[in-house]
Each structure stands twice: as C-alpha cells, then as structure tokens.
Amino acid sequence: MKRPGRLVAELVTVVVAAVIAFPLYWMVLTALKPADEVISANPRPWTLAPTLDNFTRALTVQSFGRYFLNSLVVALVVVVLSLLMSFLAATALTRFRFRGRTTMLIMLLVVQMVPVEALTVPLFFMMRSVGDTLPAFGLNHLGSLVLVHLAFSMPFAIWMLRGFVAAVPVELEEAATLDGASRFRFLWQVLFPLVAPGLVATSVLAFIHAWNDFLFAKTFIISAAENQTLPLALQAFVKPDQNDWGAIMAGSTLMTIPVLVFFVLVQRRLVSGLAGAVKG
C-alpha cells in the first residue's frame, strides 16, 4: 500500500474518531465544569477548575442516587432471574428430546420479532390488575418493570445459551452420573459453570436492555416519583427553558458509565471464556 495514501487515511480516521467521541467528551467535560463556565458565552473545550458540584447537585437536589439504585435493582434482578430461567429452558431444549420441541424453538424465533413497544397498552392494563392483588408487581412499582424486561430478554437469552449448552459434551453428563451425581448436582455444579461465558454475554445484553428502557418506565411508573428509573428522571429534568445543564450532563454521565464498563467487560470475558471453552 502507498505510504502517503495511508497517512491521509489515518489522518481522516483520527478526525472521524474525534468527531464520534466528541459528544461523550463534551458530556463529561460539562459535568465537571463549574456553573459559570457551563453557561458561558464562549464555551472552552477544556476546564481549568474541574469540580464535582454538578454531580453533588444531581445526586442531592434531583435525588439521582435513588433513581440510580432503582435502575440498578431492576437491571440486576432481571439479569439474575433471566439467567436462571433461560439456563433451565436452554438445557431442556438442548439436552432432551420431547414432543413440541421444534415448535417451541420456532416460537422463540417468532417472539423475538414482535415489536415489544406495541405491547404497552395491554401490558399497562395487565400490570394494573396485577397491582390489585400483588402491589409490588403492579403499576408504579419496580416489580412491573422487572416482569416485562424479564419476558423481553428471555427469548434471546434462551436462544443464545442453547449453543453454549450444546457445546458441553454429553459424555460429561454420563461421567457425572456414573460418579453418582444427581441430575440436580450435575446441572448446577458441572453444566452451569461450563456455560458461564455464555451467561456473561447474555446477562450483559439483558442488563443493558433493562437499564436503557425509557418507554416502559414511562408507561408504568406514573405517579410514584420515588420509584422512577434513571432514564425517566433524566428526561424529566430536561425542561424547555432554564435547564441546569451541568447537573443534566452529570446525570447522563452517571447513566452512561455502567453501560460502558459492561461493554468493555463483556469483550474481555467473552473472548477469554470462548477460548477456554474451545480448549477444554
């Protein structure tokens, strides 16, 4: 390849990367700027007086800490439940032959194509009636969000875990049985750790899905301010005028960081885990 051509391409790449990353840089920078610099007529692309004031304000005045916790609880409960249920279902669909198995697999594919956004109306009324008997899972409670995101994340999780379960040799189960392990012990002490790489990937996806959700939080959490999640709280404190942009950007930063961390984590763990699975 010609040298000058490559240099031009690299220069273009650096500029493009800077443009793509700029909104994120601007978010973190604004979050760290003192108030007068945020609304200055000549915003500078750096700050000489970084401060955590914006974060303090977002966490105290807007009680972002509370919403952060709510989002975290919903996402983590969804991840744990979805993993357990999907693991069991994937094992059943991979390790057993029974009537209706193929139909179930096809249904799993079809269900993934349904735009879940269209289901807000029926789900809203379902959650309303659920709330009459089980308030914790009804409207205005985090349980309702857990339920829907559990359902939305499971078809894909089952589909993905199927491959990982299938990759574990059947001989291993026979050996475990010969050694006197019960089916239950084999499931949790042998199979579960072996499909862990697959569990990491699916759990990250489920986490991000639940963490980012705005539509269902907006539909279900109508009047209980204390049960709002991060996306809802962030949107609520963007007003047409007089925005506290410093605090808003601090909130956006708080919301983005866990997802970024997860993205980086999944890359490392997934690659090393997959390599291990192939070797073993």
Added chain:
Amino acid sequence: MARGDGRTAFAYLTPALLVLGGLMAYPIYQLVLISLFDYGQEQVSGGAPLVFLGLGNYAKLLADPQFWTVLWQTVGFAATCVVGTLVVGAVLAVLATRVRPWARMLLFLAALGAWATPAVAGSTIWLFLFDANFGLVNEILGSTGFSWTFDRWLAFGLVAAQVIWCSFPFVMVTLYAGIKAIPQEVVEAAALDGASTVRTARSVMLPLLRPLILVVTIQSIIWDFKVFTQIYVMTNGGGIAGRNLVLNVYAYQQAFAASEYGLGATIGVVMTALLLLITIGYLRALRKSGEEL
C-alpha cells in the same frame, strides 16, 4: 432416554414458559382484542359500557389524515436513518481496513462509546450540543438563539443524526469483520487479472458481502422503524402540535395522553403487521442467499 425425561424437561421449561406465556403471548392476544373495542377513559373507569367495534378503530385510523402523515413521516425518517447508518458504517468499515492498528483502535473505541451510550443520555447530550442558547454548535456558528428543534424537518434531521451516531457502530463492526473474512487470495487474483481497486471492490468484494449487507440493512430497518426514545426526548413528545410524530410515539400519545387505548392498540397492531412483513421479506432474502437460519 429414560422415562422421566419428558417430565424433567417440562419442569425445566415451566418458569420460562410461564413468563413468556403471561407476558408475551397473552399481551399479544390482548393487543388485538383491545384494538377491536372502543376503549377510552370512561370504559376503563367503568363509567361507560364496553362497545365492540369490530374493525371500527381500523377504519377510523385509515380515514384519519394525521395517521397517513405520521406513517409517511415514519417511513421517511426510518429510511433516512437506515441509509445514513449504512453509508457511514460501510465507509468507516472500509476506512478501518486501510489504516494501521493504532488508528483502527481509536476509531473502534470512539464507536464503542457511541454504541454504549443509553438512548436517553445520548439524546440529552445532543440536545445540549444543539441548545439554542448554551449549545456549542450555535456558539461556533455564531447563531445564538437559533432553535434546531423548532422547524419540523430540521428537528427530524437532528434526531436522525443522533440515531445514526449511536447505530452506525453495529454496521461498521459487522462489515469490517465481513471484509476481513474475504480470503486475501481472491482480492490478489483480481488484481493480477488487472482489475482496478474500484473494479475489485464492485465485482469481487461486494457480491461476497451481499448477505451481510442484507442482514445489517434489515436489522437497521427494524430498529429505525420503531425509534421511540430519541423522538420523544429530543422533540419533547413528538414536536409542537405533534408534527414530529412517528408511529411508535403516535401510538403512545393516542393511548396514554389522549386515553384512546383502543386506537393506541390499533396503531400497535398496524406497526406489528408492517414489521412482520419486513421480517418475512428478511427471512426469504436470507434463505435465497443460502444463509443458515
């Protein structure tokens, strides 16, 4: 296989089946059912009897000029996003193959950041960058006070740019992997036969990448057709007098702002049907290109 296998399998499947049946299958049935009734605030509170309309809601929707405006806006908006995402993703994927690893790393890191940003946070950041009074863009252009979200098409353009920003990384990473998977010998053979770079790209690489391009195209169509968060956050619920509505936001506003739950469900059914058509086209195209399901 032992006799108890069926029962064990069933026991393993039960939790998943309960959740999926209760929270996916049943709501889909309910969605269709609600769309057949006149279901508003009075019916919900029990103040008026439930009236079965049959296809009445559908007739009402199809006769409503606003529905058609919203439908075409959705199609236009989605098309802009899809084309933009594909072009940016493809160009950057090609660019990534032409630079040394350190530059590629920079590009991928930046893309990863855009990809990982939650939709609400991303929309908010863009709103701030394009804010009328304190936004950086207006400062640079010297147009302080200019509102980027007032004009209908400008607002759509801004939202589309944000959507492209957070969805091109998927296309870029996929196509980059695809280009890398093309055997070097094929490209070299074409060069030996005297084919120019452009000719090689068009006649050798493009046909090989076709299945992959198809997958990312359809995937983008499905995603961009259902954009909700960006429109809702950036145009404050669908713009002034609803001029920036797309189907998804329209359904939400009909159901939860206007309390026309029956009509909202009807729009949901129409949207599902449209997406199902696209998906069927997707599957047929996949099968035709010999892809495994």
